[in-house]
Amino acid sequence: MTVRFVFDAAAGLAILFACVMVVHRNPIKSVLALVVSFFALAVTYVLLAAPLIAAVQVIVYAGAILVLFLFVLMLLNVPQEVRQRPDRPIHQALSAGAIVAFAAALLAVLRGYGVTPAIPVAEPPPPGDLTPVAKLLFSDHLLSFEAVSILLLAALVGSFVLARREGSP
Amino acid sequence: MTANGIPLGDVLLASGALFVIGLAGALLRRNAISIFLAIELMMNAANLAVLGYAAALHSLEGQIVVFFVIAIAAAEAAVGLAIFVALFRHTETIDVNQINLLKW
Numbered sequence: 001m002t003v004r005f006v007f008d009a010a011a012g013l014a015i016l017f018a019c020v021m022v023v024h025r026n027p028i029k030s031v032l033a034l035v036v037s038f039f040a041l042a043v044t045y046v047l048l049a050a051p052l053i054a055a056v057q058v059i060v061y062a063g064a065i066l067v068l069f070l071f072v073l074m075l076l077n078v079p080q081e082v083r084q085r086p087d088r089p090i091h092q093a094l095s096a097g098a099i100v101a102f103a104a105a106l107l108a109v110l111r112g113y114g115v116t117p118a119i120p121v122a123e124p125p126p127p128g129d130l131t132p133v134a135k136l137l138f139s140d141h142l143l144s145f146e147a148v149s150i151l152l153l154a155a156l157v158g159s160f161v162l163a164r165r166e167g168s169p
Numbered sequence: 170m171t172a173n174g175i176p177l178g179d180v181l182l183a184s185g186a187l188f189v190i191g192l193a194g195a196l197l198r199r200n201a202i203s204i205f206l207a208i209e210l211m212m213n214a215a216n217l218a219v220l221g222y223a224a225a226l227h228s229l230e231g232q233i234v235v236f237f238v239i240a241i242a243a244a245e246a247a248v249g250l251a252i253f254v255a256l257f258r259h260t261e262t263i264d265v266n267q268i269n270l271l272k273w
Binding site for chain 1: 174175176178179180181182183185186187188189190191192193194196197198200202203205206207209210213216217220221223224229230231232233235236237239240241242243244245246247248250251252253254255257258263
């Protein structure tokens with residue numbers, strides 16, 4: 001069982017559950033499918049020699065962001081999307097055409113880029129040593145790091161202001 | 170190519186497939202939160218491509234970029250969901266066909 005086989009299996013699982021997410025009409029089940037998809041993506045991140053990002057993916061994405069989605073969905077009690085005739089079928093047709101055209105263009109670019117003689121990805125190093133990433137993050141990218149902390153504070157205050165009731169303190 | 174290596178083509182193909190699925194979800198769903206989920210999926214597809222290139226080029230910069238993308242996705246999710254809560258309180262729906270205040 002090679003690394004490539006594991007990667008392809010995990011990526012296939014991620015794609016499969018992404019399809020489930022898009023096709024499902026019940027948004028709660030969509031979120032749960034996306035959680036599975038993100039776990040599978042975390043496996044691919046480990047294989048691509050990024051164990052820190054894999055951990056962040058599981059803790060922040062699957063653990064915090066998607067749980068926030070689930071929380072809001074249950075708070076709002078969003079009904080299941082009902083099947084209805086599109087009131088503007090031209091829009092649906094245009095959207096489907098755009099998706100197919102985009103997929104075709106992407107495939108053409110990948111083929112033109114020479115996917116088959118690919119750059120091999122190195123063996124993943126043993127996980128556990130985060131020192132190189134941390135050194136890079138807190139030296140070259142320190143300013144971006146601080147900017148992100150301010151962004152998160154602004155998002156916190158902004159979401160509080162947006163979601164509170166009118167007239168409440 | 171080493172016997173155990175992952176070809177970059179596999180990574181890019183998986184990333185492209187996930188991006189197209191996310192695009193389809195964003196364009197075809199009518200529930201605003203489902204559209205938002207599809208956008209999260211598209212961001213993850215981009216992250217996968219970045220990490221693939223970072224691994225192929227033996228660079229750590231890609232991991233830093235993905236780290237910041239995840240942080241910004243968290244901020245975006247918080248603000249977006251707050252907007253949906255405010256919208257739902259106002260209009261009792263998050264069906265994007267019925268939210269047409271800014272449509273012309």
